[in-house]
Amino acid sequence: MLFFRSKQEAQLARVKPDTDDKLFTEIIRAAEPQLLKLWTQGQTFHQGSTQCKEELISDKKVGGSYYNCQPHFWQCFWQGGVTGSKPAIMVELFGQTYEVRANAVFPSIPAYSEFPRFYELLKLSGTGLNLHSGYKVELSVKEIPGFTQTLLLTDTCRDTYLPERIYGYGKRPASGEGFIWDNFGRRIFLDKFYVTNQMVNEWLILNNLADKIITDRSLWPLPASLPVETQKKYCSYFGKRLLSAELFDAATMTPTDFKNPRPLKVVRAQTPWQRDLSKSFLGVARINPDYQLTPLDCQLAQVKGCREKYFTTDSSSWMGMNFALGFFPESLANTIDPASTLKPSSRFLEASSPWHELGVRTSWDGKVSENIVAFRCYEEVEP
Amino acid sequence: MMYFFLFISLFSFAGPPRKWENAKGIVEKHEFYKNNEVILKPQNSWQSLFALTFLDSNFNLSKDCVYFKVPGDEAGKLKIKAVPHDVECSSEILAAGEVEIADISDFSFSIEESSARMSFFQNKKRELWSITTVADWKKPQPALLLSSADYKSPAIIYLAPGTTSQQKHTGIKDGIVCHNIASDCQELSPSQCRNCDHGWMEIPNGCVTGPKICGDAVCGGKDQPACRRGIVWQRNEQTYDCRSNTSFAWCSGKLSVVCDGDKAYCR
Numbered sequence: 001m002l003f004f005r006s007k008q009e010a011q012l013a014r015v016k017p018d019t020d021d022k023l024f025t026e027i028i029r030a031a032e033p034q035l036l037k038l039w040t041q042g043q044t045f046h047q048g049s050t051q052c053k054e055e056l057i058s059d060k061k062v063g064g065s066y067y068n069c070q071p072h073f074w075q076c077f078w079q080g081g082v083t084g085s086k087p088a089i090m091v092e093l094f095g096q097t098y099e100v101r102a103n104a105v106f107p108s109i110p111a112y113s114e115f116p117r118f119y120e121l122l123k124l125s126g127t128g129l130n131l132h133s134g135y136k137v138e139l140s141v142k143e144i145p146g147f148t149q150t151l152l153l154t155d156t157c158r159d160t161y162l163p164e165r166i167y168g169y170g171k172r173p174a175s176g177e178g179f180i181w182d183n184f185g186r187r188i189f190l191d192k193f194y195v196t197n198q199m200v201n202e203w204l205i206l207n208n209l210a211d212k213i214i215t216d217r218s219l220w221p222l223p224a225s226l227p228v229e230t231q232k233k234y235c236s237y238f239g240k241r242l243l244s245a246e247l248f249d250a251a252t253m254t255p256t257d258f259k260n261p262r263p264l265k266v267v268r269a270q271t272p273w274q275r276d277l278s279k280s281f282l283g284v285a286r287i288n289p290d291y292q293l294t295p296l297d298c299q300l301a302q303v304k305g306c307r308e309k310y311f312t313t314d315s316s317s318w319m320g321m322n323f324a325l326g327f328f329p330e331s332l333a334n335t336i337d338p339a340s341t342l343k344p345s346s347r348f349l350e351a352s353s354p355w356h357e358l359g360v361r362t363s364w365d366g367k368v369s370e371n372i373v374a375f376r377c378y379e380e381v382e383p
Numbered sequence: 384m385m386y387f388f389l390f391i392s393l394f395s396f397a398g399p400p401r402k403w404e405n406a407k408g409i410v411e412k413h414e415f416y417k418n419n420e421v422i423l424k425p426q427n428s429w430q431s432l433f434a435l436t437f438l439d440s441n442f443n444l445s446k447d448c449v450y451f452k453v454p455g456d457e458a459g460k461l462k463i464k465a466v467p468h469d470v471e472c473s474s475e476i477l478a479a480g481e482v483e484i485a486d487i488s489d490f491s492f493s494i495e496e497s498s499a500r501m502s503f504f505q506n507k508k509r510e511l512w513s514i515t516t517v518a519d520w521k522k523p524q525p526a527l528l529l530s531s532a533d534y535k536s537p538a539i540i541y542l543a544p545g546t547t548s549q550q551k552h553t554g555i556k557d558g559i560v561c562h563n564i565a566s567d568c569q570e571l572s573p574s575q576c577r578n579c580d581h582g583w584m585e586i587p588n589g590c591v592t593g594p595k596i597c598g599d600a601v602c603g604g605k606d607q608p609a610c611r612r613g614i615v616w617q618r619n620e621q622t623y624d625c626r627s628n629t630s631f632a633w634c635s636g637k638l639s640v641v642c643d644g645d646k647a648y649c650r
Contacts, residue, residue, distance in 0.1 A: 335603030335634075
């Protein structure tokens with residue numbers, strides 16, 4: 001009959017610890033799933049608006065993913081700035097409800113606000129933790145004063161794994177297989193989104209350059225605009241590298257046979273969602289100058305004429321990376337063709353532009369210009 | 384003042400130290416004592432029973448050694464001493480502990496994979512200490528949509544309360560070999576690359592895992608290590624040796640793969 005007891009009954013059946021320190025620990029452990037949800041799925045809490053202008057500005061142009069693993073959302077939530085949400089995690093345990101809270105015990109960051117922080121971003125290289133950074137937070141339980149628990153939250157929202165298989169680089173070759181390679185035995189993780197101004201701000205603060213941060217909150221979710229050498233430095237600081245062209249192609253050219261990681265022929269898809277460009281809206285737009293963009297087109301590839309939107313996941317590629325075509329021009333390291341370091345397909349070009357095709361790249365002088373050149377990082381981890 | 388605290392710790396305690404609530408692991412278990420066996424021999428000797436590891440607030444791995452003085456001329460004594468994680472408990476067995484509990488009888492302990500228990504009488508009162516390590520984290524298999532953070536560590540890392548070491552962290556500097564692999568593909572020493580300041584780069588040598596150096600240098604450039612191209616895309620099982628087949632590596636633009644011993648570089 002034990003199998004049929006409800007979860008609550010099962011909890012009641014557990015023996016309540018006889019000391020406050022053990023009870024405190026059990027409450028914190030029980031709060032873990034909700035805590036993780038708040039941290040990694042901030043978007044589910046961000047239903048309405050926020051009232052913490054120093055941390056976040058609610059903007060319909062910004063997709064929900066911006067709020068996931070987002071320290072400013074964490075700060076806003078615990079400051080009581082998320083409309084409709086009490087800044088607490090309620091835990092039912094041993095027939096009682098306990099209120100778990102985060103403590104504002106970390107130094108304020110005057111560049112953001114004078115309010116003490118509910119988190120501290122730390123560089124962790126050399127700690128043996130196998131993490132380059134993490135967010136330290138402190139929790140307490142209202143009903144058991146005098147105890148605190150410090151813990152570290154990791155950024156599990158940032159990147160995604162590139163499966164091991166044989167990949168092709170570049171456009172569909174006229175003959176032969178072109179350049180192919182494989183990543184068997186390697187653990188490569190690619191940023192899902194562009195590096196934002198907010199992320200660069202965090203990096204600047206870690207390097208005692210708070211006076212250089214972008215203070216306009218409305219710009220924080222936008223891709224950071226940096227010279228290529230600074231892009232590389234940013235990635236390197238976190239043990240990562242600037243995304244490379246062959247990895248970009250691997251992440252965006254959908255394989256024809258997922259089950260076979262060693263295909264005899266490596267097919268180069270021309271778009272992430274249609275193998276042949278001619279069958280996609282981009283192909284139709286090339287032959288029809290009057291083509292009218294649909295909302296679905298703009299979800300797949302934000303091109304000229306589409307509404308501006310950031311942190312959308314509608315364009316996700318087969319392995320979870322976003323913004324394969326359209327959106328922003330993107331800087332890429334390229335050791336195969338060193339002169340081809342820019343993905344030009346972007347929201348600055350008409351849908352009919354021949355630049356909207358996977359594997360098509362051009363040169364970039366690496367300097368900041370009027371149009372943002374976005375970038376992202378990747379990390380190779382030891383197996 | 385110090386004697387006052389020593390007095391307090393000798394004669395009053397309220398269960399195991401709180402930091403043990405965040406124990407990561409149990410190590411250095413006594414070689415001979417069996418689980419739940421009342422410890423009676425060798426009389427009057429100090430024995431190192433086991434140690435608990437945990438992360439302190441400064442992310443250093445710390446260790447609490449648990450010692451027991453076997454009853455003989457006088458009653459047994461339990462001693463707990465914090466030592467750096469790389470110090471063997473046996474080397475500190477005669478040092479004073481942070482916690483020492485005297486007048487102990489009927490002492491036994493047991494160790495399981497992720498828990499420890501100690502049972503004893505003190506002042507005719509039975510004490511039962513149970514310690515459970517923080518949920519054991521197992522490295523996941525890499526899979527679609529898995530993040531690097533989830534692959535490398537638990538999503539939440541608990542830090543032991545009341546413990547702050549002053550040890551500073553220093554990562555491994557750029558250019559230092561962090562994983563030494565011989566030309567016959569044998570690992571010469573365990574990888575330290577996780578401690579590199581700015582990531583690491585593999586120098587391809589045709590092995591499934593090649594040697595690695597710390598740093599953010601880019602592969603494929605002039606006088607740089609070649610980029611790893613893999614040993615599967617060729618679609619034929621063979622041994623890759625830099626001198627006979629360099630298809631496992633590539634170089635930038637017009638540079639060529641050249642061999643420095645078994646390692647592939649670009650010139």
